Amino acid sequence: NMNSFFLSLLVGLLFSKDxxxxxxxxxxxxxxxxxxxxxxxxxxxxxYEYIRLVNPNVGEKNCTEIWEAFKNAFINKDPCNILPxxxxxFINLSVHTIPPNKALFWENNxxxxxxxxxxxxxxxxxxxxxxxxxxxxxNWCGQANDTGFDYDSCPMTEECENNAVESFWRIAxxxxxxxxxxxxxxxxxxxxxxxxxxxxxxxxxYELPNLQKDRISRIEIWVMDDIGGPDLDSCGKGSVQILxxxxxxxxxxxxxxxxxxxxxxxxxxxYPYHSDCSIFSSAPSxxxxxxxxxxxxxxxxxxxxxxxxxxxxxxxxx
Amino acid sequence: xxxPNRSSRTRQRIVLLVGIMVLIVTIVVVLAAVLAHGRxxxxxxxxxxxxxxxTKNLQEVILGRCYNYITTVNPELRDKDCQxxxxxxxxxxxxxNPCNITTEDYQPLLDLASHPVPCNKSLFWSKTNDLxxxxxxxxxxxxxxxxxxxGYMTDGVSWCGSPSRPGINYESCxxxxxxxxxxxxxxxxxxxxxxxxxxxxxxxxxxxxxxxxxxxxxxxxxxxxxxxxxxxxxxxxxxxxxHNIGGPHRESCVGHSITKLTSILEERNLSVSCEDNYRPxxxxxxxxxxxxxxCRLCTSNVQ
Numbered sequence: 001n002m003n004s005f006f007l008s009l010l011v012g013l014l015f016s017k018d019x020x021x022x023x024x025x026x027x028x029x030x031x032x033x034x035x036x037x038x039x040x041x042x043x044x045x046x047x048y049e050y051i052r053l054v055n056p057n058v059g060e061k062n063c064t065e066i067w068e069a070f071k072n073a074f075i076n077k078d079p080c081n082i083l084p085x086x087x088x089x090f091i092n093l094s095v096h097t098i099p100p101n102k103a104l105f106w107e108n109n110x111x112x113x114x115x116x117x118x119x120x121x122x123x124x125x126x127x128x129x130x131x132x133x134x135x136x137x138x139n140w141c142g143q144a145n146d147t148g149f150d151y152d153s154c155p156m157t158e159e160c161e162n163n164a165v166e167s168f169w170r171i172a173x174x175x176x177x178x179x180x181x182x183x184x185x186x187x188x189x190x191x192x193x194x195x196x197x198x199x200x201x202x203x204x205x206y207e208l209p210n211l212q213k214d215r216i217s218r219i220e221i222w223v224m225d226d227i228g229g230p231d232l233d234s235c236g237k238g239s240v241q242i243l244x245x246x247x248x249x250x251x252x253x254x255x256x257x258x259x260x261x262x263x264x265x266x267x268x269x270x271y272p273y274h275s276d277c278s279i280f281s282s283a284p285s286x287x288x289x290x291x292x293x294x295x296x297x298x299x300x301x302x303x304x305x306x307x308x309x310x311x312x313x314x315x316x317x318x
Numbered sequence: 319x320x321x322p323n324r325s326s327r328t329r330q331r332i333v334l335l336v337g338i339m340v341l342i343v344t345i346v347v348v349l350a351a352v353l354a355h356g357r358x359x360x361x362x363x364x365x366x367x368x369x370x371x372x373t374k375n376l377q378e379v380i381l382g383r384c385y386n387y388i389t390t391v392n393p394e395l396r397d398k399d400c401q402x403x404x405x406x407x408x409x410x411x412x413x414x415n416p417c418n419i420t421t422e423d424y425q426p427l428l429d430l431a432s433h434p435v436p437c438n439k440s441l442f443w444s445k446t447n448d449l450x451x452x453x454x455x456x457x458x459x460x461x462x463x464x465x466x467x468x469g470y471m472t473d474g475v476s477w478c479g480s481p482s483r484p485g486i487n488y489e490s491c492x493x494x495x496x497x498x499x500x501x502x503x504x505x506x507x508x509x510x511x512x513x514x515x516x517x518x519x520x521x522x523x524x525x526x527x528x529x530x531x532x533x534x535x536x537x538x539x540x541x542x543x544x545x546x547x548x549x550x551x552x553x554x555x556x557x558x559x560x561h562n563i564g565g566p567h568r569e570s571c572v573g574h575s576i577t578k579l580t581s582i583l584e585e586r587n588l589s590v591s592c593e594d595n596y597r598p599x600x601x602x603x604x605x606x607x608x609x610x611x612x613c614r615l616c617t618s619n620v621q
Binding site: 044 | 373374375378379380381382383384385386389390396400452453455456457474475597598601602604605606608609613
């Protein structure tokens with residue numbers, strides 16, 4: 001059938017690639033993807049969206065000025081020599097307070113946190129602040145002796161630590177921790193390989209050490225397992241225990257909850273009839289849930305796409 | 319003429335100077351009064367409407383949302399020209415009387431920014447704005463109009479023009495009750511019509527069973543969308559009738575307005591089904607109130 005035809009052609013092309021000259025991909029400077037296209041428009045738009053619609057409480061800000069400060073942190077410099085302190089002016093212009101009891105820290109559940117926080121209505125994690133709107137889901141870097149962005153490739157942290165994006169998130173995390181007060185919430189992933197609490201990570205290295213103890217009443221940890229996922233870590237065990245010990249030593253009053261119900265309900269949205277969600281189940285619904293019939297088609301589509309991509313690469317890159 | 323002596327000449331000069339100064343002051347005062355009156359008139363002209371004025375920094379917000387959408391939300395659309403899309407949107411209403419907007423004004427924008435939605439993924443709604451969008455943000459499988467480029471750019475934003483400078487009215491905009499052909503109403507009606515026309519396969523609609531009349535013929539859903547679903551493309555309509563956690567239960571699937579909706583759809587050759595409190599959406603509602611009795615319908619295993 002069509003699938004096997006394309007599959008065999010693909011295999012043939014894979015072997016023929018040895019006789020083809022190296023392509024553009026091998027000649028990129030760095031391993032990471034390049035600067036997001038239209039970065040300036042996206043970022044300035046997000047900035048105004050934030051101050052006009054999402055959180056007008058932050059008051060009047062000059063988004064163009066903030067953009068310039070952000071850009072000047074890394075433009076026209078060696079992309080492997082950008083330090084968190086280079087963003088100082090940007091931070092000063094865009095920092096704002098986090099309402100008490102709304103700070104939400106996390107590790108290994110970015111999308112869940114974004115859904116749960118409900119655009120700062122329920123909680124205000126870092127991604128719902130003005131600072132983060134400059135960086136969330138975006139990528140950027142500059143180059144030495146050039147005032148432009150590098151749209152081709154950007155260094156990953158494994159290539160050099162002091163790159164524009166890494167340093168941005170470090171200073172953003174530090175600032176966020178310093179602005180937090182009241183009850184602090186931490187959402188961890190109990191199914192994550194390597195432990196729910198990464199002892200080397202943004203939370204451990206940049207956020208925890210910068211919490212302002214005198215403004216914090218207590219810390220509440222939620223350990224969420226993936227629906228149908230393994231329960232590798234829980235309260236009082238493994239890496240979570242390490243975190244609990246560390247916080248107690250620092251003098252914090254802490255509570256820990258496994259699979260905090262409110263968040264679990266949200267996770268169950270995608271798996272409403274899974275046994276892990278059974279405590280919420282009523283009688284099985286008479287209405288069958290629509291199962292996507294596209295699964296089978298997507299595999300053959302994938303093979304076809306790879307095949308076409310190879311053909312293009314070989315035919316149009318002499 | 320006899321030669322005037324020194325003191326009378328000085329006096330004449332002083333009188334002349336004073337006279338000129340009085341004249342200048344009078345002119346300035348008169349001009350100021352006229353300008354102030356004029357400005358008051360033009361500002362009175364602007365402050366006419368009862369609705370929210372145009373969102374400040376509209377251009378930056380719309381452009382930013384457009385680029386954000388085509389870059390991170392739906393990269394299949396990366397070749398859309400956001401600058402051009404903004405220009406066509408601007409031309410639709412700037413410097414125009416905000417009570418006189420037509421479908422022709424918006425057609426270029428709709429042509430540029432529309433895109434297809436996969437079959438079985440269109441989600442309509444009425445009186446469930448908050449809940450339906452929390453649902454599509456948590457479950458990226460379905461699309462409301464506000465999850466397409468046209469809706470994404472303009473959701474929660476207000477805009478209207480004015481024949482006088484600067485062409486955009488930031489103070490106020492007409493409400494539907496003041497005039498129907500205002501920039502917002504015309505836009506959303508056209509975009510909704512297009513969204514309904516493009517729907518295919520099984521479509522879903524989320525309605526509110528905790529208000530009187532879950533289905534209203536006066537809503538955009540009831541007056542535009544249901545009449546633009548194409549029976550040749552749409553195989554079935556699934557209604558999710560959601561109640562607030564803790565009620566009230568004003569309407570059910572066998573209630574009066576749902577029966578009316580069902581008959582309209584069936585008359586158009588569309589098959590209809592209805593479910594009270596579709597489970598996945600109810601779970602989302604329970605996120606805010608997890609200990610409520612409605613959220614604890616359990617079987618044997620309780621943690």
